[in-house]
Amino acid sequence: MYWLKIALFSILDSEDSSSNNYIIAKFILENYNTLSGVSLTEISKKCNLSKAAVSRFCKDLGLMDYIDLQMLIRASGQDALSSAAISDSLRKEEFFGEMDQTLKSVRAAAEDPAVKELIEDLKQSRTVSAFGHLQASHIAYILGNNLGMNNIFCFCTQSWTEQAEKMKEAGRDDLFIIFSASGEYFKRMDMNMHFLDGENAPKVYMITFADSKAALHPKIRKICLGMQNKWLQANAAMNMFVNYISYTLRQE
Numbered sequence: 001m002y003w004l005k006i007a008l009f010s011i012l013d014s015e016d017s018s019s020n021n022y023i024i025a026k027f028i029l030e031n032y033n034t035l036s037g038v039s040l041t042e043i044s045k046k047c048n049l050s051k052a053a054v055s056r057f058c059k060d061l062g063l064m065d066y067i068d069l070q071m072l073i074r075a076s077g078q079d080a081l082s083s084a085a086i087s088d089s090l091r092k093e094e095f096f097g098e099m100d101q102t103l104k105s106v107r108a109a110a111e112d113p114a115v116k117e118l119i120e121d122l123k124q125s126r127t128v129s130a131f132g133h134l135q136a137s138h139i140a141y142i143l144g145n146n147l148g149m150n151n152i153f154c155f156c157t158q159s160w161t162e163q164a165e166k167m168k169e170a171g172r173d174d175l176f177i178i179f180s181a182s183g184e185y186f187k188r189m190d191m192n193m194h195f196l197d198g199e200n201a202p203k204v205y206m207i208t209f210a211d212s213k214a215a216l217h218p219k220i221r222k223i224c225l226g227m228q229n230k231w232l233q234a235n236a237a238m239n240m241f242v243n244y245i246s247y248t249l250r251q252e
Contacts, residue, residue: 004072005029006138007061010158020053021060028073036074040066062133062160062188095232102233105226106240114221118205119248121175122152126203129155131163132179133188139179139238146246160189167195167202174202181234183208183216193217207241209234 011025027047028035035043043066044051058069109115122128128147130140137158144154157163167176178185183206186193196204196219205221216222225237 004061004134005032007134007158014158020049021057023047023049024054024057032073035070037070060160062137062158064188098233099236102226102236102240106237106244109223109225109241110244112223114205114223115245117221118177118223119245121203122147122245122249126175127155127170127173128152128175128177129163129166130177130179131156131166131185133160133185135235136179136181136185136238139235139242140177142239143177143179143242143245146242147249150246150249152249164189164191167191170195170202171200172202176202176204178204178206178220179238180206180208181238183222186217196220207238209237 008025008029011021012029015022015025024043024047027043031046040051040054044054047054055066058064058066061069063069063072130143130147131137132140137156141156144156147154155166157166170176185206195201196217201219203221204217204219205223206216207223207225209225209227223241225241
C-alpha cells in the first residue's frame with residue numbers, strides 16, 4: 001500500500017524528530033519489509049516507547065488500532081509478491097485495461113449535476129478545505145495544490161483532530177470536500193453531525209464510489225466515481241476527478 005508510506009513520510013516532514021510519531025514512522029520505514037507479524041509489544045520496545053504511544057500513532061494515521069497497521073503491512077507484501085508473478089505483457093494489459101474502465105467511470109460521473117455545483121462553489125469566495133483519511137488525504141493534498149494554481153486557497157491536513165475542529169467551527173461560508181472511498185469518513189471520525197444542522201451550516205461534498213453503502217447526512221452532496229474494486233482504479237479515479245475539476249476551473 002504505497003499511500004501508507006506516503007503518510008509515514010509526511011509525518012517525517014511535518015513533525016519534530018523527537019516526537020513519538022516521528023520515531024515510530026522512521027522505524028517503520030527503515031524496517032518496513034521485516035515488520036509483518038511483529039507484535040505491538042515488540043515494536044514499542046524497539047522504538048523505546050510505550051504500547052499506548054504506538055496505539056495513538058495508529059489512530060493519528062486514521063487507523064482503528066495496531067491490528068489495522070499490521071494488516072496494511074501484510075497486504076503490501078502480498079501485493080508485491082502477486083505483482084512479481086505477472087509477466088510484463090500481462091501487467092501492461094491489466095494496467096491499461098483498468099485505466100480504460102476508470103476513465104469511462106469518471107467521465108460518466110462528471111455528468112452528475114453535483115459536479116457542476118461543486119465547480120461553481122469553488123469559483124466563489126468560500127473558505128475551502130479538502131480532507132480524507134490515509135490514502136484519501138494524499139488526494140486531498142493534490143486538490144489543494146491544484147486549487148492553489150487557480151488562486152483558490154484550500155486548507156488540508158492529515159490530523160483527525162484538526163479536521164474535526166475545522167468542521168465544528170465552520171459556518172455557511174465554508175466549503176468542505178471529503179475524499180472517502182468507502183464513504184465512511186464521518187463514521188471513522190466518530191463525529192457529531194450537528195455542525196450540518198441549521199441555516200449557518202457549511203456545504204459538504206463527499207467524493208466516493210458507487211459501492212459505498214454508508215448512510216450520509218442529507219446535506220452532504222455525494223459524488224460517485226463508479227464501481228472501483230482495486231486500489232489502482234480507486235487511486236486513478238480520484239486523481240482523474242481532481243484533475244478534471246482543476247482543468248474545468250482553468251477553462252472558465
